[in-house]
Amino acid sequence: MNKVKIVLVGSAHTGKTSIINRYIYGGFTPHTMPSTQPGFFQKKVQNGEGEIQVEIWDTAGQEQYHALSPMFYRDADGGIVVFDLTDSSSFAKSKQWINEIRAARGDDCTIFLVGNKSDLQSIRTVTLETMQNFAKSINVSVYETSAKTGENIELLFNSVVKQISKSAKLNANFNTQRMRSTVRFTQPAEEKSVKCCK
Template sequence: MTGTPGAAATRDGEGPERSPPCSPSYDLTGKNKVVTVDGVKVKLQIWDTAGQERFRSVTHAYYRDAQALLLLYDITNKSSFDNIRAWLTEIHEYAQRDVVIMLLGNKADVSSERVIRSEEGEMLAREYGVPFMETSAKTGMNVELAFLAIAKELKYRAGRQADEPSFQIRDYVESQKKRPSCCSFF
């Protein structure tokens, strides 16, 4: 799920699958991505609406079954950031209560064109209680980390034992962002 056109965040080389059109101009792209978490393969099925506001009414069906949603905005496009609140409102209305949500500010590789400061993304994420990071679909910065964090959270939820300490996706994302060998852009 994205807040802006062109913000798809996969780089695994798999070809996209097209969903059946609901109207001549409706097109969602779907991909499967396998992520290994603690030696276990987790298959993620990813649907990208490219943030097009005209698709908002038909995405309700996708919310119902979604276990996780990645919301992307373009750091060079204020309207894509402003649309995130509307997407979050709909997610809270139509998605499962325990859906995993992550906010991503995309196009971090073009910081010279930035109109949304990283701090603004962090504040919005804190307001909604979701993890946040900036990514670059072009360079791959933090893309794998985003998918890995979501997969870890889903794996944890699927196999959680009552006496097991809880997995905190926000803490995991923050700790991994600070590791220079993992996901640093610079």
């Protein structure tokens, strides 16, 4: 796999753009305005199989732009659903975002749930246990991050890319095995057909 497409979704003010900026540029800008249009970013990374180009789509989280999000799920290999650890309403809405991705992509999209702003522990309203239980119930991976400090940002994207690559390899192996099984199944029928014609 030479390229992966990852889409970030979530409510407004959860820090999606800041997470991407930290990952791509290694910096943080406080008091950023909410995104009003999609953003596109690229980064080349190395894994065990060579160089991979990571393409990241940053979606607008404000309600008036929500209807536009599904078009960015198309062909996405991975989805990162971001919520604010200090805002329980953004956490509650994360299930809706996950359901939308799965409705559009089925099981073909690797999904990660991310609680951002872990640097604000004193005012967080979503506990780690709550996050983990929810993630387990819907079968997604979960991370806590801080775009401000950089905590777990690199680890998050590395894990997403690794999981996407792993899933792609499993699907490729499955398709190969299925093709081989089809050949084995149809071969005797072809031989019998030839004998009947003699």
